[in-house]
Amino acid sequence: MQASGPMDTVARILSVKLRGMLRGCEVDEKKLQELRLRVGAPVILVIAGVEWYLTEKGKLTTQLSEAYRVDKNEVKETMEYISNYSLYAFEEEVRQGFLTLSGGHRVGLGGRVLSENGHIRGMKYISFLNIRFAHQIKGCADSVLPYIMQEKKIMHTLIVSPPGGGKTTLLRDLVRQLSNRGYTIGVVDERAEIAACYLGVPQNDVGIRTDVLDCCPKAEGMQMLIRSMAPQILAVDEIGQEADVQAVHYAIGCGCKLIATVHAASYEELEAKPLWRELLQAQIFERYILLEKRNGIGKVREIRDSKGIVIC
Amino acid sequence: MLIKMLGSVAVLVSCSGIGLWYGNTLTMRIQQLKELRAEVLLIRGDIRYRRSSLPEAFAEAAIRSKGMFQPLFRGISEALAACVWESFEEAYRSVAETALRETDLKRQDEQLLAQFAKMLGQMDADMQLNALDWYLEQSEQVLQGLTAEAEGKVRLGRSLGILSGIFLLVVLL
Numbered sequence: 001m002q003a004s005g006p007m008d009t010v011a012r013i014l015s016v017k018l019r020g021m022l023r024g025c026e027v028d029e030k031k032l033q034e035l036r037l038r039v040g041a042p043v044i045l046v047i048a049g050v051e052w053y054l055t056e057k058g059k060l061t062t063q064l065s066e067a068y069r070v071d072k073n074e075v076k077e078t079m080e081y082i083s084n085y086s087l088y089a090f091e092e093e094v095r096q097g098f099l100t101l102s103g104g105h106r107v108g109l110g111g112r113v114l115s116e117n118g119h120i121r122g123m124k125y126i127s128f129l130n131i132r133f134a135h136q137i138k139g140c141a142d143s144v145l146p147y148i149m150q151e152k153k154i155m156h157t158l159i160v161s162p163p164g165g166g167k168t169t170l171l172r173d174l175v176r177q178l179s180n181r182g183y184t185i186g187v188v189d190e191r192a193e194i195a196a197c198y199l200g201v202p203q204n205d206v207g208i209r210t211d212v213l214d215c216c217p218k219a220e221g222m223q224m225l226i227r228s229m230a231p232q233i234l235a236v237d238e239i240g241q242e243a244d245v246q247a248v249h250y251a252i253g254c255g256c257k258l259i260a261t262v263h264a265a266s267y268e269e270l271e272a273k274p275l276w277r278e279l280l281q282a283q284i285f286e287r288y289i290l291l292e293k294r295n296g297i298g299k300v301r302e303i304r305d306s307k308g309i310v311i312c
Numbered sequence: 313m314l315i316k317m318l319g320s321v322a323v324l325v326s327c328s329g330i331g332l333w334y335g336n337t338l339t340m341r342i343q344q345l346k347e348l349r350a351e352v353l354l355i356r357g358d359i360r361y362r363r364s365s366l367p368e369a370f371a372e373a374a375i376r377s378k379g380m381f382q383p384l385f386r387g388i389s390e391a392l393a394a395c396v397w398e399s400f401e402e403a404y405r406s407v408a409e410t411a412l413r414e415t416d417l418k419r420q421d422e423q424l425l426a427q428f429a430k431m432l433g434q435m436d437a438d439m440q441l442n443a444l445d446w447y448l449e450q451s452e453q454v455l456q457g458l459t460a461e462a463e464g465k466v467r468l469g470r471s472l473g474i475l476s477g478i479f480l481l482v483v484l485l
């Protein structure tokens with residue numbers, strides 16, 4: 001749960017100079033979306049979709065000439081604070097390109113990628129930081145809940161949307177609501193986006209009966225949860241690999257209900273993917289919730305049943 | 313006469329006390345170095361197995377340690393959590409002098425710790441483990457040297473204390 005405002009949490013991990021500048025500026029924290037640091041470039045804050053530059057006096061401006069430019073040492077110092085002077089402890093996160101902060105905010109990293117035998121080993125010369133502020137939308141699953149929960153029965157559900165369509169936000173709220181209604185839920189949070197754990201503790205409200213495997217590969221994580229935590233419902237984000245699909249079969253075979261998400265713009269696009277065609281034909285999922293991005297916000301476009309017939 | 317006797321006893325006791333204190337200091341230094349090594353070994357395990365960050369590993373050490381080094385570990389952990397020092401080394405330096413004041417460590421031991429602090433927090437997990445191994449190895453060598461010399465030095469210190477007391481008595485009387 002969030003203990004302090006997002007600005008406080010984020011300012012704490014910035015270099016001492018940037019921290020002072022940011023604390024001097026007045027921002028509506030609810031509308032704060034991003035803070036970008038790039039070596040030699042201005043500090044950019046994205047507030048309600050609009051870009052602002054930070055001045056040396058801690059004011060927001062749209063004039064590039066007044067913007068304060070970040071230097072290499074400030075990014076380096078910021079990285080020390082983000083990683084608690086222990087970047088080695090976040091090797092896996094760095095490999096994935098992001099770190100999670102207290103409060104569930106995420107820091108995307110850019111720099112020189114080190115690879116070995118085609119696999120990413122780490123990153124050096126980290127020069128680009130994108131701090132994205134977490135805003136959990138409680139209640140966004142209210143309208144879909146009656147379709148996936150009939151009496152006490154939960155339907156195997158697949159949330160389908162293009163990137164940025166709000167599928168993780170919807171999944172998170174479904175998990176929270178079902179968990180608080182008495183279902184034991186296991187979440188495999190491979191990219192720490194659902195629960196956004198920081199030091200093992202979910203920073204987002206995922207309900208009182210939810211167990212989380214943080215930064216765990218989906219396929220292995222689903223099997224681990226079934227064996228160890230006996231969940232009634234499994235929740236996973238962005239299924240896409242063959243191993244994930246096999247794990248879906250395993251989970252369903254074990255009697256677990258499954259709520260998952262997948263990248264696709266439409267049901268037809270999903271049907272066109274060989275990996276998914278088989279799952280769709282087998283009618284494994286009983287509900288398909290299709291989302292679309294409208295005015296920058298994810299909205300439910302339609303809900304289909306196991307045969308792909310639109311029911312809402 | 314009584315005053316002379318009391319004075320003689322006082323001189324003898326204080327000189328012997330100085331000899332005993334010297335021997336005791338050496339023994340305490342060895343004990344504290346052993347204690348420090350044991351803690352560093354546990355920190356190593358924390359980093360190797362749990363991939364704990366440095367503030368976490370030192371906070372754990374502060375909870376575990378009930379001895380002389382608890383203020384050092386707690387101080388480091390708090391300094392790191394404050395996020396005001398540019399590197400681990402700076403955070404270490406900010407607390408080391410005060411936290412080590414009550415210990416019996418010598419300048420040589422403190423320099424070794426400072427060098428160790430310089431290495432921590434750099435690069436990957438292997439580098440942390442190498443730094444920890446380096447410290448364990450170096451301190452083991454110091455300990456071996458001290459232990460080999462200790463028995464003789466402690467005995468010498470005690471004997472010198474008593475003998476110098478007797479010598480002073482002879483001169484003064």
